[in-house]
Amino acid sequence: MKKSDCDFSPLKLNLIQQLEEIVFHMKEGIETLKADDGCALSKLEAIKDQFETVERMAASFYLNCYLSPFTDKYLDISTCIQHLSNQRHGALIVIERKDAVDPFIHTGTLMQAALTHSLLESIFYPGNPLHDGAVVIRENQIFSAANTLPLSAQNWSGKKLGTRHRAAIGLTERCDALVLVVSEETGKVSFAVDGKLHPIMTTSSPL
Numbered sequence: 001m002k003k004s005d006c007d008f009s010p011l012k013l014n015l016i017q018q019l020e021e022i023v024f025h026m027k028e029g030i031e032t033l034k035a036d037d038g039c040a041l042s043k044l045e046a047i048k049d050q051f052e053t054v055e056r057m058a059a060s061f062y063l064n065c066y067l068s069p070f071t072d073k074y075l076d077i078s079t080c081i082q083h084l085s086n087q088r089h090g091a092l093i094v095i096e097r098k099d100a101v102d103p104f105i106h107t108g109t110l111m112q113a114a115l116t117h118s119l120l121e122s123i124f125y126p127g128n129p130l131h132d133g134a135v136v137i138r139e140n141q142i143f144s145a146a147n148t149l150p151l152s153a154q155n156w157s158g159k160k161l162g163t164r165h166r167a168a169i170g171l172t173e174r175c176d177a178l179v180l181v182v183s184e185e186t187g188k189v190s191f192a193v194d195g196k197l198h199p200i201m202t203t204s205s206p207l
Contacts, residue, residue, distance in 0.1 A: 012061055018054045022047055055199065063191055063200055066178050070097045073115040073140050080117040081180055081189050084124055090184030091124040092134040092149070092164045099175035101136060108133050108146030115142050124182075134167065134179070150174060152195070168192035 025047050067074035077093065084091050094101060109130060113119060115137060123145050124131045133146035149167035168179035173195040181190045181197075190197050 015054065015057045015061055018050060018057060022050050022054065025050070062198075063178075066097075066193065067095060070095060071115070071137060071140055073137075076115055076117040076120070077137070077180070080120040081182055083117070083121055084182045085187045085189050088184055088187040089121075089124050089126060089182065090131075090164060091180070091182040092167060093120070093180040094134050094136045094147070094149070094171065095178045095180070096136060096138045096143075097176045097178060099177065101171065101175055101177050104150055104171055104174045105134070105136070106148035108144055108148070110144050111142050112144075113142045115140050149179075154195075165190065165192075165197060169195055169197055172196075 029044060029047065064074055064078070067077065071077070077095070081091070081093070094105075120135065120142060122128065123135055123142070130145040134149050135145045136143045136147055150170040151163070152166045152170040152173060154169065154173075162183065162185075164181050164183070168181045168190070169192045171177055171179055172192045176194075179192045181192065183189075188199060190199050192198075
């Protein structure tokens with residue numbers, strides 16, 4: 001990843017500050033337990049909430065770091081998923097990195113169109129014939145739409161994980177692609193990489 005894109009961003013500085021606050025509250029909790037004259041449960045609950053916030057912030061920070069070496073349009077992608085999240089329009093967006101994704105997907109409709117956030121959003125508008133499948137982004141192009149991805153080979157019984165999320169994980173189990181998922185039920189956004197799913201921060205999931 002490019003150090004210039006990631007090293008001193010406001011999000012990274014905020015992330016460091018949040019982690020420092022967690023360390024401070026953990027020390028407070030330890031002192032409370034040592035003193036044996038108070039209850040540390042409220043402090044532990046606050047730390048748990050902070051950890052969840054930091055996880056979303058860290059995922060958002062690393063998302064741009066993962067994307068920036070492979071597309072100049074990562075700000076358009078970020079804008080798109082914010083809008084889709086706010087409108088609760090489900091989406092599945094594959095960003096091809098070093099590995100070609102073609103051997104692992106059933107190709108849908110070839111587009112080879114310049115990537116803009118408005119065009120990307122319009123593909124996932126409910127009722128659009130292309131909205132149900134995955135979009136593949138190759139460098140600065142929307143390469144294809146309505147693609148079908150392989151589902152994850154992992155056993156997800158007992159876990160509430162939709163088809164989009166299983167498909168995102170499934171592709172990243174087979175290659176180094178990064179896959180963004182927007183849930184149409186909750187508006188929450190996640191990205192999958194290396195077979196793992198990470199929630200990210202959006203305006204609909206504020207700090």
